[in-house]
Amino acid sequence: MMLELSQLSHRFALTEVLAGINLTLPAGESVALVGPSGCGKTTMLNLIAGLDRPSEGRIENRYAATAYVFQQPRLLPWKTALDNIALGLKARRVGRQEWEARAAALGRRLGLTGADLDKFPHALSGGMQSRVALARALALEPDLLLLDEPFSALDVGLKAELYALLLAEVMARGTSVLMITHDLMEAVRLSDRILMMAPAPGRIVGEFRLERAQAERDEAWIYHSTAAFMRTPEVRAGFGLPPPPHPSPAGGGGQGGGLPPAAASSRGPEKKAEMSCGAH
Template sequence: MHHRFGYQRVLEDIDLCVQAGQAVALVGPSGCGKSTLLNLAAGLLSPWEGRIDSSFGQAAMMFQQPRLLPWKRTLDNIALGLKARRTPIAERQTRARQLAHRMGLDDDALDKFPAALSGGMQSRAALARAFAVSPDLLLLDEAFAALDIGLKSELYGLLARERAAAGSAVLMITHDLMEALRLADRILVMSGSPGRIVAQHRVATPVGERDDAWVFARTAEFIRWPDIRAAFALPPLAAT
């Protein structure tokens, strides 16, 4: 698949497959086309050349900013996708409340408008909104980039738990190699411009066994790969 905006080529020779239940991370420097590729996968753009085939029945997307509707209370924001699917109000509110509680949001928070919530609580609501529609594909666009280390760790755990329960596949983009190693089953490294996939890394260790020590050690190994260093414009390592 190829894509361009006008005369500018932004993606070239993209061959990407996400299997059911699998988590795939796209990493690479700014401007290499990661967000464009995610928008193509979401159906928000049509490829200039080639095609996208999807057997996923229900996709949901979570952005770097929570993007909650400011005129709706938190509970109604979480239930928004269910409302669009014409789920009866009692059923959608019950499901939204149950998910919110699992995400650490209490009834007081659910009754508030987004402006009255902390950034972390808004991110929890956004994650609950994504899972409320029972997606078999979850698209994450730098969803945790703006959070501090503690909140990231909490949301990583919530994501892993809900993903395992729902059997959801994940396609995520991130600049953070540690985040990719913590969450993904397969890591694709992009370089540009135009953006292309230049390396692939499979992670066999189960997500539940990837503690901080494991992530730090694997990241140190990962960043030594010549393809990784070239993609992020890092200098070659000195010969030992």
């Protein structure tokens, strides 16, 4: 089972949004797509999900079940949370008793109460709606999960909780994941490989492997790796950041573990002060 994109290009009218994308996603791997807005990340996911046909190139998806979690929850407003979760199961003609049981069990695992499951989407909070949208995708027991920043509108705590729930499911089933994210630390935390994309036309300009197993990634390692990642020329060029001011201090930032490099990197002179604070 794997996903293979070869020489994939896509155009909307005369605008070229993707050009010459090559990507192989073997079973069990998590890949994060990062890059500035408008570089064709969502288009790429839509093409893989079959919502659009590529203008050129080939997509070979040999995964048995692909599920897509959109950027917004996109629940059917006239269906209860339970019915929304079971949408894909009903499409597969799973019997009523079975889909009810599976959807309810999954909903509860993701933190929805019985009362929540009977509610219509408008009565649920944003966090609850995201849980339902995630449950709808996981209900398919996918081999490949496409995530388009599904939790970007949620607060930090909720986001962390939902990612933890997601990771537990993904780990248990060995699901492959292709995720879009704007949060580099999230990419470092959750993926085996990060692909840096650049716009006009959308293309892959860099690939970074994270060798450490996900279970062994502690906060210090994540901060350290994110900082290192942020300093690579591909990332700086891709996001239009100035070239790295200090090429080397990789060790110092990582040890303290409390310094978010994203906050420090844009302010040259203050950065030094904060860093030395962290080292004390």
